[in-house]
Amino acid sequence: MHVLLHTPNATAGEWHAALAAALPEARVTRWPDAPRAIDYLAVWKPPPELFGAAPAVKAIFNLGAGVDALMRMPTLPAGVPVIRIEDGGMADQMVDYVTLAVLAAYREQRVYAAQQREGLWRQRPYRDKRAFGVGLLGLGVLGQCVAAALARFGFPLAGWSRERKTVAGVRTYAGASELPEFLSRSQMLVCLLPSTPATRGLLDRARLHQLPQGAHLVNAARGDIVVDADLVAALDDGHLASATLDVFHEEPLPRTHPFWQHPGITLTPHVSAITLVDVSVAQIAAKIRRLERGLAVTGVVDRERGY
Ligand code: NDP
Numbered sequence: 001m002h003v004l005l006h007t008p009n010a011t012a013g014e015w016h017a018a019l020a021a022a023l024p025e026a027r028v029t030r031w032p033d034a035p036r037a038i039d040y041l042a043v044w045k046p047p048p049e050l051f052g053a054a055p056a057v058k059a060i061f062n063l064g065a066g067v068d069a070l071m072r073m074p075t076l077p078a079g080v081p082v083i084r085i086e087d088g089g090m091a092d093q094m095v096d097y098v099t100l101a102v103l104a105a106y107r108e109q110r111v112y113a114a115q116q117r118e119g120l121w122r123q124r125p126y127r128d129k130r131a132f133g134v135g136l137l138g139l140g141v142l143g144q145c146v147a148a149a150l151a152r153f154g155f156p157l158a159g160w161s162r163e164r165k166t167v168a169g170v171r172t173y174a175g176a177s178e179l180p181e182f183l184s185r186s187q188m189l190v191c192l193l194p195s196t197p198a199t200r201g202l203l204d205r206a207r208l209h210q211l212p213q214g215a216h217l218v219n220a221a222r223g224d225i226v227v228d229a230d231l232v233a234a235l236d237d238g239h240l241a242s243a244t245l246d247v248f249h250e251e252p253l254p255r256t257h258p259f260w261q262h263p264g265i266t267l268t269p270h271v272s273a274i275t276l277v278d279v280s281v282a283q284i285a286a287k288i289r290r291l292e293r294g295l296a297v298t299g300v301v302d303r304e305r306g307y
């Protein structure tokens with residue numbers, strides 16, 4: 001069995017060694033060193049020509065949770081299952097990232113930081129948690145872990161998905177028709193949606209203004225779900241109090257982009273949750289073994305939906 005690996009990041013050697021160790025029955029090679037018969041691809045942002053080297057590939061493993069970059073590739077072979085990483089050590093990290101942002105917003109950290117810069121000693125009134133609704137856009141692997149972690153803090157939790165979910169302690173909303181009501185009760189909106197044709201540009205001027213006055217946004221999913229200019233306008237006109245952004249239309253975020261200097265924005269360089277090599281490789285190896293035995297695996301992307 002042959003597995004061809006491609007990852008452009010600095011951990012390519014680590015992925016290679018881990019995959020070879022987890023699948024001793026396979027020959028693992030690293031693009032562009034492609035053998036003739038390739039059974040499985042394990043890729044992150046591959047070059048378009050890579051797929052041409054694997055005409056009989058049985059499955060394509062995406063070395064991350066989001067498959068939007070793969071789905072956009074015209075050379076991606078039709079009819080081959082695309083399998084994404086499910087959690088892969090990312091859920092815990094996402095819980096930390098989102099919890100930090102939610103608590104910072106609820107405890108008005110930005111306001112106190114500004115007061116400190118001015119040398120101001122001014123106590124703000126207690127805020128009732130029951131009036132600080134947290135809305136999770138996306139109730140998938142990450143969204144549900146974040147919901148479970150936030151449950152202990154006592155914020156009213158809501159979640160929005162395509163199909164209605166039942167999640168303990170979370171008021172659930174589904175589909176476009178229920179989005180306005182969901183947004184209207186989200187003092188803190190956390191985006192954990194995949195980037196698909198249905199979600200790109202979702203957070204535009206109209207939707208951002210359906211959030212309550214003074215709401216906060218966290219986007220740790222994909223940059224193109226938010227309309228950048230509309231977000232800046234909503235912060236500038238005071239409708240939104242802050243945005244915590246980990247993902248952007250273009251990454252690295254161009255040095256001249258207004259987000260860098262905006263006083264209402266906290267940004268991080270796509271680090272909210274990093275795919276952990278050992279956990280992910282164990283997941284891929286287990287799935288390859290199941291596929292080899294003709295068994296079904298989870299995490300197969302629905303190409304129609306795009307995630
Ligand atoms: P999942 O596929 O498990 O969950 C996606 C959720 O989004 C599901 O609840 C799904 O609804 C919902 N959804 C998708 N499309 C729509 C729609 N049109 N309307 C309403 N709801 C929709 O993904 P994960 O939780 O694993 O990951 C989510 C995203 O987070 C990834 O796609 C990736 O882009 C991003 N990510 C970012 C990272 C970072 O470091 N910044 C790290 C890891 C992931 P339903 O349940 O009904 O299918």
Ligand code: OXD
Pocket residue numbers: 063064065066067273274275
């Ligand atoms: C992912 C990511 O989708 O790292 O896994 O963004």
